[in-house]
Amino acid sequence: EVVLHDLGRLPHSIVAIENGHVTGRSVGDVPTDRMLRTLRHLDETQDVRVYVSSHEGKVLKSLAVTLRDEEGRAFGLLGVNFDVSDLVQAQRTLAALSAAGRAPEPGEIFAGDIRDVVAGMVARILSDMGKTPAAMTREEKMEVVKRLEERGAFLVKRSAEQVAEALDLSRYTIFSYLKEIRRPEQDGDGGGDAADRAAGEGREAALEGRR
Structure with missing residues (x-):
């Protein structure tokens, strides 16, 4: 709407208007309360103003310009009102879909090589911890291994070697960390199950050694 x-x-100040259906006004109608407030403090108000308001459920973004003569006296106001209701609704829908207000989850790592997936997992964890492997203590490196274990990184063959290289450790140190990390689970099982798991880990380490 242009008015x-x-x-x-x-008070019947509207002398021309286009698309008056936006606010339901026509020629001869009166100014808004905002316009009257502006006129009351015209010397303290900027000549070009942008604001957001509403009218009968519509959300309007408005541009108002004070028109002045050569001597600087205000003689008119030009207003442009955009009905942005649909845009606001779309924005709210997109915000809901994108879970605005919550920390977004990291995107999936799509790659053609599984090593790239593991490398991406390692890189994210190192970034979260804010340290390079060279500056990490034993406990911090074990924390990296623990997070990788929780994320399934060691379900991948030869991932222990890749992680060891990234953390500047031997693969046997990685196996040692994994054994220590998994121990609480094993301690909670029966003795036979724990023994079976230990034997399985030994076989896994032996297989890794042959690869």
């Missing part, structure tokens, strides 16, 4: 006010014709 022109002649301040010399107050």
Whole structure:
């Protein structure tokens, strides 16, 4: 909507209007309360103003310009009102879909090589911890291994070697960390199950040694 006010014709100041259906006004209608407030403090108000308001459920983004003569006296106001209701609704829908207000989850790592997937997992964990492997203590490196274990990195063959290289450790140290990390689970099982798991880990280490 585009509307022109002649301040010399107050209160029926609207002398021209296009697309008046946006606010339901027509020629001869009166100014808004915001416009009257602006006129009351015209010397303290910027000549170009942008604001957001509402009208009968519509969300309007408005541009208002004070028109002045050569001597600087205000004689009119030009207003442009955009009905942005659909845009606001779309924005709210997108915000809901993107879980606005919550920390977004990291995107999936899509790659053609599984090593790239593991490398991406390692890189994210190192970034989260804010340290390079060279600056990490034993406990911090074990924490990296623990997080990788929780994320399934060691379900991948030869991942222990890759992680060991990334953390500047031997693969046997990685196996040692994994054994220590998995121990609480094993301690909670029966003795036979724990023995079976230990034997399985031994076989896994032996197989890794042959690869």
